[in-house]
Amino acid sequence: xxxLLALALAACTAAPPNAPHWVWVSQAGSRSVAVVxxxxxxxxxxxxxxxxPHRLLLAPDGRTVYAxxxxxxxxxxxxxxxxxxxxxxxxxPVPERRDDGSVIAAHQEQNASGHTTCFDCHGGGPxxxxxxxxxxxxxxxxxxxxxxxxxxxxxxxxxxLERSSGALERTVPLPPAGEAHEAVDVARLxxxxxxxxxxxxxxxxxxxxxxxxxxTLQARSEEPTGSDPAMLLPDPERGRMLVSNFExxxxxxxxxxxxRSTYTVSPGPLGxxxxxxxxxxxxxxxxxSVSLVGLDxxxxxxxxxxxxxxxxxxxxxxxxxxDRRHVYIVSSGTKGHLLVFDLAEKRVTRAIPIDGLSFDVVxxxxx
Numbered sequence: 324x325x326x327l328l329a330l331a332l333a334a335c336t337a338a339p340p341n342a343p344h345w346v347w348v349s350q351a352g353s354r355s356v357a358v359v360x361x362x363x364x365x366x367x368x369x370x371x372x373x374x375x376p377h378r379l380l381l382a383p384d385g386r387t388v389y390a391x392x393x394x395x396x397x398x399x400x401x402x403x404x405x406x407x408x409x410x411x412x413x414x415x416p417v418p419e420r421r422d423d424g425s426v427i428a429a430h431q432e433q434n435a436s437g438h439t440t441c442f443d444c445h446g447g448g449p450x451x452x453x454x455x456x457x458x459x460x461x462x463x464x465x466x467x468x469x470x471x472x473x474x475x476x477x478x479x480x481x482x483x484l485e486r487s488s489g490a491l492e493r494t495v496p497l498p499p500a501g502e503a504h505e506a507v508d509v510a511r512l513x514x515x516x517x518x519x520x521x522x523x524x525x526x527x528x529x530x531x532x533x534x535x536x537x538x539t540l541q542a543r544s545e546e547p548t549g550s551d552p553a554m555l556l557p558d559p560e561r562g563r564m565l566v567s568n569f570e571x572x573x574x575x576x577x578x579x580x581x582x583r584s585t586y587t588v589s590p591g592p593l594g595x596x597x598x599x600x601x602x603x604x605x606x607x608x609x610x611x612s613v614s615l616v617g618l619d620x621x622x623x624x625x626x627x628x629x630x631x632x633x634x635x636x637x638x639x640x641x642x643x644x645x646d647r648r649h650v651y652i653v654s655s656g657t658k659g660h661l662l663v664f665d666l667a668e669k670r671v672t673r674a675i676p677i678d679g680l681s682f683d684v685v686x687x688x689x690x
Contacts, residue, residue, distance in 0.1 A: 346686055348677055378683050380462045392442065416436065417436045469486055521552060527551075552567065570591075574595065587623060613641075638655070654674075662675075
């Protein structure tokens, strides 16, 4: 009887099966999104999307991935079953004039306003420079799933895109907070969106976390945060929004109704990932390490990213495998790798080659 009871308890606490899945990685250096099959340990498809793909978002139905194109003023919509680019959306209108008021003749001659990404003309074509536009960066989904909300660093604004049509529904300017005017990341928690604003980089001065009403995107409140708030991560269980302060060694957690907590982690915290058992993974870009953070206890354990004597550098973002024991980590050095990290053993167990200068990662169920 005791043996049967032990088996039953083991079955209840066992990790869920590692369901068939891909790992998608944005590869900023090669204008592509890589589709990695972890069971094969290799890239099975590279999908060209545009200049500097960064943040990725998996749609709720699992059939679409969105890639924010920092250098092409657009968002790429990728079809999961077909492993192909479906279409692109501009995050801002193509300008007719320069800042000095002069007409941009090439935009008129090439009917630039008729394109849905600046990559059409600037992606290796005659138009220069290759990287242009408002620098869209962060992306979040509206509560009803009908819209994408995209932060734009250079424009200091939010672009609201209708998913069904791909149309730019509206642009929401974000008034500066002192020197902080660049809109870095955006995320939704409950009935609010949050956006981080920073000064022009490089800078080590404080930045701002602003809370916005979800429907109108009008400001509700704002709080100072650390230097270069690179990522926002909602923590629904605790009703908090987490901020990684990239030019420091801290993460800050802001309560929706006030209060804050600070965690000291490895220097250069960029990506963050919620883990089982009340933990968080912080990726230390400058320190080539990760930190396991107890969100309630405050305990922090930092670990180097090594395997077989090789040190892996510049971790950016991470995604949790379906078995909830393993994490996929992007090592974004000039020789890029997708690392498989075992949470139980607290070590890297595999390194899959990908392109250098990669950035974000999402786990996508196989159709």
